[in-house]
Amino acid sequence: xxxxxxxxxxxxxxxxxxxxxxxxxxxxxxxxxxxxxxxxxxxxxxxxxxxxxxxxxxxxxxxxxxxxxxxxxxxxxxxxxxxxxxxxxxxxxxxxxxxxxxxxxxxxxxxxxxxxxxxxxxxxxxxxxxxxxxxxxxxxxxxxxxxxxxxxxxxxxxxxxxxxxxxxxxxxxxxxxxxxxxxxxxxxxxxxxxxxxxxxxxxxxxxxxxxxxxxxxxxxxxxxxxxxxxxxxxxxxxxxxxxxxxxxxxxxxxxxxxxxxxxxxxxxxxxxxxxxxxxxxxxxxxxxxxxxxxxxxxxxxxxxxxxxxxxxxxxxxxxxxxxxxxxxxxxxxxxxxxxxxx
Numbered sequence: 643x644x645x646x647x648x649x650x651x652x653x654x655x656x657x658x659x660x661x662x663x664x665x666x667x668x669x670x671x672x673x674x675x676x677x678x679x680x681x682x683x684x685x686x687x688x689x690x691x692x693x694x695x696x697x698x699x700x701x702x703x704x705x706x707x708x709x710x711x712x713x714x715x716x717x718x719x720x721x722x723x724x725x726x727x728x729x730x731x732x733x734x735x736x737x738x739x740x741x742x743x744x745x746x747x748x749x750x751x752x753x754x755x756x757x758x759x760x761x762x763x764x765x766x767x768x769x770x771x772x773x774x775x776x777x778x779x780x781x782x783x784x785x786x787x788x789x790x791x792x793x794x795x796x797x798x799x800x801x802x803x804x805x806x807x808x809x810x811x812x813x814x815x816x817x818x819x820x821x822x823x824x825x826x827x828x829x830x831x832x833x834x835x836x837x838x839x840x841x842x843x844x845x846x847x848x849x850x851x852x853x854x855x856x857x858x859x860x861x862x863x864x865x866x867x868x869x870x871x872x873x874x875x876x877x878x879x880x881x882x883x884x885x886x887x888x889x890x891x892x893x894x895x896x897x898x899x900x901x902x903x904x905x906x907x908x909x910x911x912x913x914x915x916x917x918x919x920x921x922x923x924x925x926x927x928x929x930x931x932x933x934x935x936x937x938x939x940x941x942x943x944x945x946x947x948x949x950x951x952x953x954x955x956x957x958x959x960x961x962x963x964x965x966x967x968x969x970x971x972x973x974x975x976x977x978x979x980x981x982x983x984x
Contacts, residue, residue, distance in 0.1 A: 655917035658883070658906060659690055664858035665914070666728075668843075669701040669711070671866035671888020672911060673720060676816035680887045684719035686912040691721045698856045700863075702842040702870060704731035704781030704807035704823070705753040725855075730807040730842030731759035733851040734779050737841050738805055739763035742776040749773070749802065751794040751830070752781030756807060771796035780830065780838065781807035782823040795833040804830065808842025810870060814888045844873035864911060866890055868902035881905040883913065892954055892984045896942075896961045896975050903962055909951050921959040928960040935960035935978065942970070944978040953982050 659665070667673060673683050691697055699711065699722060706714075708727035715722035734756070738748060748760050750767045756779060757767045768775055771793045778794045798804045810822035823842075831837055841847040843865075852858070862881050865871020866888025875882035884890060884904035895907065906918060921930045928935045933946030933953035937960065944957050957978045961970040 655919050657693075657915050658862075658918035659693055659695055659914045661918070662695060662860045662862040662881070664696040664698055664856050664861045665690065666698050666700045666852050666856070666858070666861050666863045667911070668863075668865035668867070668871050668888075669699055670703055671814040672864060672885055673699070673715065674718060675814055675888075677714070678816050679718040679720070680910060682910055682912050683887075686910070686915060687720050690911075690914050696726075696856060696858070697721065698726055698728055698852060698858075700728045700843075700848065700852050702730045702808035702810050702823070702848070703813065704729055704734065704756045704759070704842075705783050706755040707758045708732075708755075710755070728848070728852045728855050729755060729759065730848050731756040731781055732762075733848040734781070734805050734807045734841035735759035735763040735765065736851060737839070737847050738777045738779060738803070739765060741803065746776040747773045749775040749778045749794055749797045750781075751778060751786070751790050752807065753783035753785075756781040756783075769793060771800060771802075774800070775802050777803040777805055778830070779805045779807065780823065780827050782813070782826060786826060791829050795830045798830055798834045798836050804834070804836050804838040806838035806840050806842075808848075808870075809838075809840045809845075810842070810867075812889065814866070819889060843867075843870035844877060846877065849874050849878050864914070868894055868898055868904075872898075872904045873901050875904075876901045883908060885910050885913065886951070886984070887911075892957075892979060892982055893972065893975070895954065895958050896978070897969050897972055898958075898962070899969050900962075900967055903958075907951065907955050907958065921956050923959070923963075928956045928963070930956040930959075933957075937964055941974050941976070942978040944981040946981075950982050950984055954984065957982065 709724040809824040811824040813822040863875040882904040883906040931952035932948040935956040
């Protein structure tokens with residue numbers, strides 16, 4: 643049953659985190675935005691760590707090494723070691739290593755995180771198509787050059803296997819949403835007519851890497867994106883928590899397709915420490931806290947007060963039940979969105 647993250651159960655219900663042994667946490671938009679922490683995330687994750695649950699940081703961003711990411715997290719006050727970090731660079735490198743001979747040249751179109759991951763799998767990172775690489779792997783990097791993109795395109799045209807660390811078209815930063823690796827990888831794909839194999843979320847390789855690394859039996863995927871974090875959880879058959887501290891907004895949730903509907907919703911990761919009471923259905927009404935959602939004359943109506951996230955949870959439950967295997971129509975949701983004022 644669709645649940646929440648922040649409830650009004652007066653502490654009678656156990657916190658959401660008690661249901662799981664491992665949190666597979668996205669980073670961008672969940673723990674930090676650019677170099678800065680999401681408000682309240684360090685405190686919430688420190689408390690979560692104190693409950694004994696394992697924290698694993700699973701990121702589609704392939705630009706930095708696990709050690710550099712862990713150092714960044716620790717500097718923000720988040721408990722982490724390099725062993726706790728699982729990146730799409732590592733998933734991509736493992737994917738390539740399983741296909742090509744040990745010691746093969748791999749042209750890395752990306753940063754040090756990707757180069758380190760390739761080397762850790764016994765492969766040889768190169769930067770020129772003249773090295774006849776067996777594969778080209780691309781990940782986001784702030785200093786990605788036209789010259790390196792050109793070498794990657796030449797190598798793919800020569801027959802190198804093309805792998806993208808992730809397909810995220812955008813990524814959240816403290817300055818706003820900026821182009822992600824999915825957008826940048828279109829350069830080589832467009833120039834060559836070859837689509838990359840994607841290692842990152844929501845594709846299986848990164849989730850498999852996470853499972854191999856953590857040994858999780860009851861994992862919860864925590865993320866800010868419906869098309870990567872939540873879809874990855876849906877594909878793997880595990881629960882998900884969608885937080886609103888990154889790119890997803892209320893309309894995205896209300897109109898989500900079945901594979902993009904999270905198990906839980908919270909404003910931020912502090913929802914892990916709050917009760918997870920579900921939305922209650924009462925006939926043709928869905929209730930969460932002081933909020934009630936119902937369908938009337940073809941439109942979703944929402945009334946109530948208090949925590950607007952509770953209102954969003956009730957509205958989502960009603961919208962998803964109404965849409966079934968389809969998607970709710972945006973025009974039918976206008977009144978509910980106005981009531982939420984998120």
